Amino acid sequence: MSIQVADDKKVIVKVPLGTPAFVADCFVREKKNWITRQLKKIENQTELATSMGALTEDDIKQIKKKARVIIPQRVEHYAKIAGISYNRIFIRLQKSRWGSCSVDGNLNFNCLLVLMPPEILDSVVVHELCHRRHMNHSKEFYDEVLRIFPDYKKCDKWLKLNGGAYFKRLPKED
Ligand SMILES: [Zn+2]
Numbered sequence: 450m451s452i453q454v455a456d457d458k459k460v461i462v463k464v465p466l467g468t469p470a471f472v473a474d475c476f477v478r479e480k481k482n483w484i485t486r487q488l489k490k491i492e493n494q495t496e497l498a499t500s501m502g503a504l505t506e507d508d509i510k511q512i513k514k515k516a517r518v519i520i521p522q523r524v525e526h527y528a529k530i531a532g533i534s535y536n537r538i539f540i541r542l543q544k545s546r547w548g549s550c551s552v553d554g555n556l557n558f559n560c561l562l563v564l565m566p567p568e569i570l571d572s573v574v575v576h577e578l579c580h581r582r583h584m585n586h587s588k589e590f591y592d593e594v595l596r597i598f599p600d601y602k603k604c605d606k607w608l609k610l611n612g613g614a615y616f617k618r619l620p621k622e623d
Pocket of ligand 1 (some may be wrong): 580585
């Protein structure tokens with residue numbers, strides 16, 4: 450069984466075929482606190498997005514421009530410190546993730562990161578760079594991240610809590 454709280458605050462429960470309703474009910478009741486927390490998080494993000502204001506297509510153009518200057522500088526900075534090499538850097542507007550690292554060493558970053566406090570952008574840069582050493586989220590990976598960026602946990606928590614609000618500022622697709 451699995452449970453998921455969607456962005457529109459719909460609670461989706463998946464159960465194997467033939468599961469009695471009372472078993473599913475019980476499962477949902479057990480997860481009540483978790484569901485409440487997720488709903489609260491979505492409400493906070495919606496509020497934060499409203500207070501920051503919606504982004505226009507023109508805003509996004511400017512954000513990309515800024516990101517293509519700033520992000521490669523931060524990558525270069527941390528790559529030097531950590532002695533990590535990389536291939537190409539791609540900066541795009543992505544609607545669900547902040548960064549990724551491909552097997553051939555290309556780094557992808559979400560341009561929205563430049564709207565956040567600078568240490569948040571840095572934490573994502575270091576995360577993706579460290580995937581050049583560990584292509585996983587093992588303890589060794591996080592040890593490496595923390596060695597280069599000791600405030601990582603604080604920033605990651607911030608991003609998980611507030612990051613969603615930035616997606617909510619994007620223009621709605623038809
Ligand atoms: Zn990762």
